[in-house]
Amino acid sequence: MFPSPERSLTRLTAPLGAVMGALLALGMPTNPLLWDALNRNLPVQGASPTVIVAIDDVALRDYGRLSQWPTGLYARAIRTLQEAGAAAIGVDVLLGERAHDLTAGLAPDGAPLVLATSPGAPLPAPLPAPARWGVSALNISPDRVVRFAQTAYPYSGSLLPSFARELGRAAGQPAPLDTRPHLLRRPAEPPAVLPFSDVASGNVRYGALQGRVVLIGVTAAELAPGVLRDSSGEVKSGVELQAQAVGTFLRAPLRTLPPWLLVVLGALLTGGTALLRGLWGFGLAFALLGLSAALWPLGVLLPGVTLSLAAILGTALVALERSWNLRTLEMRDPLTGFGNRLAFTRAAEHRWQHRRTRPLGLILVDLSGFRQVNAQYGRQAGDALLRHLAEELARHRRRGEMLFRWGADEFAVLLDHTTPAEVHAHAEGLQSALQGLRYRDLPVQASVGAACTGPDVDTPTALVEAASRNRYRRKYQQGQG
Incomplete structure (x- = not known):
């Protein structure tokens, strides 16, 4: 049957939509705002695997300026944590060469210890077992939000392991070294926070530390490196965000769609919606956003906004086609x-x-x-x-x-x-x-x-x-x- 004028452009809009949908998928492979909303409303359930030992204002008042703390003070806190049965211990304070003095007196059979080193510099000399180095870095966006973390950061053609990744590895969950950003999962229960003064003096309940990954880091406002937020918008210290990164690496990694599949889905959604005509694009858009929420607890990152826009783009092409048809209908x-x-x-x-x-x-x-x-x-x-x-x-x-x-x-x-x-x-x-x-x-x-x-x-x-x-x-x- 000969096509009516209302369908005269479909053979053009459908392939054009497929190309536009594929390009859209290539240009928007991630949906950080959508994933922020899902992270905020669907946090990871269960107890937090991490504990924070906070170098707060009280600790600074008790022990003086942080740069003048003796390594023995850190060693006392670390021994307490090892005695309590911590699975791994991380010190998110840049100690530099003093780290060798700290690790010299630690028992080699104690809990693994990860010390922080600054990004953009080579790792210092290797530490004696069970200590190791990790780059203390966060993926900070221009709006000061930390949504992603990496297991490694490049330096002079090599990959240096991140601080959070080394802590996860020390706790028995190794992750491959790569520069791929990993979305930080927000826990339903934030990690417990213990004052550094209590830990250094041994005034802690061991049951709260046993089997946990413990991070020692600064929470004092005067030493905080500017205001940082997590994906939910809450203000967090650097050590709190590192604890969130550790919790992410301790769990099964979130799975993303391979680029080729995302391109195929974008092309099918835009081209198919243009071919189906009607208002299918809006229905598919809502369905894809719902599917993103349904797959989130299963550990699948679906870029629902990108795919929804692809479907709506197909409907927009249908609207443009009909507008053109209306303009030419009189002839x-x-x-x-x-x-x-x-x-x-x-x-x-x-x-x-x-x-x-x-x-x-x-x-x-x-x-x-x-x-x-x-x-x-x-x-x-x-x-x-x-x-x-x-x-x-x-x-x-x-x-x-x-x-x-x-x-x-x-x-x-x-x-x-x-x-x-x-x-x-x-x-x-x-x-x-x-x-x-x-x-x-x-x-x-x-x-x-x-x-x-x-x-x-x-x-x-x-x-x-x-x-x-x-x-x-x-x-x-x-x-x-």
Whole structure:
């Protein structure tokens, strides 16, 4: 069946939508704002695997400036944590060369110890077991939000392990070294916070520390490196965010869609929505956002915003197509999709001024027996016959030709930059192709007439009249035959 004008652009919008959807998926592979909302509303359930030993304002008042603390003070706190049965201990304070003095007096069979080193510098000399180094870095966005962490950071062509990754590894959960950002999972229960003064003096309950990963770090406001926030918008200290990173690496990693699959989904959503038409895009958009929330607890990061935008983009293409159709509807025949008589008039007038250098040809086709089909089988039968004739004309259409529905059972073919011989040859070809038309038991006769601009055809009306005379002459000859 010949496509209606309402679907005339679908063969263009669907592939165009597929390309646009694929590019959208490539350009927006992550949805941090969506994942922030899911992190905030669907936190990880269960007790936190980490404990923070806070170097707070009280500790600074008790022991003085942090840069002047003796390594023995840290050693006392670490021994307490080892005696309490901590799974791993991290000191998120840059001790530099003093770290070797700290580790020298520790038992080699105690809980593993990770010491922080600054980013953008090589790791210091190796530490004696069970101590190791880790780069204390956070992925801080321009808005001072920490959403991601890495297991490693590059330096001089090599990868240095991150502080959080080394703590996870010390606790028995090794993660591969790579620079891929890992989304920080927000725990439903924040880690317990113990004052450094209590831990250094041994005034702690061992049960709160046993089997936990313990981070010693600064929470005092005067030493905080500016205001940092997690994905929920809460203000956090650096050590609290490191604890969140450790908790992330201790759990099964979140899974993301491979880039090729994301591109395929974006193309299918935009192209498919443009093909389906209607308001499917909005329904799919809501469904994809819901699917993102459903997959979140299962550890799957679905970029629901990107895929929703891909679906809505398909609907937008449908809206643009319909807008275009509405603008051109006054010059379209709704049954066949061809231009109507008004469209023919404008096309002929537009090209008429160039007829001497680019001659115009016109072929007129009408049907004898069309009214009998309508009378015997109804208007739907007549419409089907007209659509069949339109299909035949479109099938024999040549480059540069324009097709129009001229009347109830008449069609026009306007040829640009042609010669009289070419016009009459094409008319003969159409006459032969349309021989033997029937609708059920009723024969239908097509009559084809042709004319071309010349000295005796000086107006569009004269061109139409010349083609009509040729058509009636042929019809008369067919009647004589």
